[in-house]
Amino acid sequence: MSKSVQDVGWGQLKTMLDYKCAHAGIVFKEFDEAYTTQSCSSCGSLPESRPKGIAGLVIREWACSGCGVTHDRDINAAQNILVLGHGRLAVIIPVL
Known part of the structure; x- marks a missing residue:
C-alpha cells in the first residue's frame, strides 16, 4: 500500500x-496550510518570535516581533486560512 x-x-x-x-x-x-500557525495574521510577516518546529508545538501563545500583536496559535492559523479562503489581504479579524 x-x-x-x-x-x-x-x-x-x-x-x-x-x-x-x-x-x-x-x-x-x-489551500496549503503550511506556516499558517507561524505567519502573523495581523501584519502577515514570518517573525523571528514565531513558534518553530516540533519544539514549537508546545507554544500556545506567541507575540509577533514585527507588530507586537499576541496570538493564540490555533486562532491565528484559523484567521490565516480564512484570509486565504476569502482571497483578500490580511486584516485583523476580531476573535469572538
Missing part, C-alpha cells in the same frame, strides 16, 4: 466535499 489509511480517508473526504459543493453551486478550494 502506497498510502496510509488516513491519507485515503482524507482524500475521500476532499473528493466528496468537492462533489457536493459543485452540486450545490458552492466554490470548494484547497
Whole structure:
C-alpha cells in the first residue's frame, strides 16, 4: 500500500466535499496550510518570535516581533486560512 489509511480517508473526504459543493453551486478550494500557525495574521510577516518546529508545538501563545500583536496559535492559523479562503489581504479579524 502506497498510502496510509488516513491519507485515503482524507482524500475521500476532499473528493466528496468537492462533489457536493459543485452540486450545490458552492466554490470548494484547497489551500496549503503550511506556516499558517507561524505567519502573523495581523501584519502577515514570518517573525523571528514565531513558534518553530516540533519544539514549537508546545507554544500556545506567541507575540509577533514585527507588530507586537499576541496570538493564540490555533486562532491565528484559523484567521490565516480564512484570509486565504476569502482571497483578500490580511486584516485583523476580531476573535469572538
